[in-house]
Amino acid sequence: xxxxxxxxxxxxxxxxxxxxxxxxxxxxxxxxxxxxxxxxxxxxxxxxxxxxxxxxxxxxxxxxxxxxxxxxxxxxxxxxxxxxxxxxxxxxxxxxxxxxxxxxxxxxxxxxxxxxxxxxxxxxxxxxxxxxxxxxxxxxxxxxxxxxxxxxxxxxxxxxxxxxx
Numbered sequence: 717x718x719x720x721x722x723x724x725x726x727x728x729x730x731x732x733x734x735x736x737x738x739x740x741x742x743x744x745x746x747x748x749x750x751x752x753x754x755x756x757x758x759x760x761x762x763x764x765x766x767x768x769x770x771x772x773x774x775x776x777x778x779x780x781x782x783x784x785x786x787x788x789x790x791x792x793x794x795x796x797x798x799x800x801x802x803x804x805x806x807x808x809x810x811x812x813x814x815x816x817x818x819x820x821x822x823x824x825x826x827x828x829x830x831x832x833x834x835x836x837x838x839x840x841x842x843x844x845x846x847x848x849x850x851x852x853x854x855x856x857x858x859x860x861x862x863x864x865x866x867x868x869x870x871x872x873x874x875x876x877x878x879x880x881x
Contacts, residue, residue, distance in 0.1 A: 722762045729755035746784050753777040767844045 732751040739745035753776045760769035851859050 725755050725758040750781045767847050
């Protein structure tokens with residue numbers, strides 16, 4: 717059942733990524749990229765990496781996609797701007813896709829076809845409980861130093877952005 721659900725989520729990720737590439741409207745492209753990021757998070761969760769799934773949702777889907785939407789609304793793209801673009805970016809894109817295809821084909825041909833299933837799989841590797849225990853026991857000093865560094869960066873950004881009244 718998990719494998720069927722994984723393939724369904726993977727198909728949604730691939731379909732929305734393909735739609736992102738071929739979408740004419742930038743708003744629909746960004747929304748399909750959000751669907752792609754959510755489905756990637758779903759794949760992480762299905763692979764027992766709950767922490768990576770939640771970080772995928774919070775960081776990529778939540779923060780970066782909101783910034784993309786904000787920038788898209790600020791740019792106010794017009795159809796007149798599209799006609800000014802040359803054919804060089806399209807040519808570079810086609811060449812890049814061809815190189816990627818050749819690389820994937822070479823990787824596929826290099827597979828031996830012999831796959832083995834490990835019998836002793838540790839299912840507690842990606843759990844948030846284990847990661848939290850590790851962060852707050854063994855790595856507590858670097859974790860707290862990183863939080864102080866982030867706090868100093870936030871205070872510095874507020875002070876730089878503050879206007880004198």
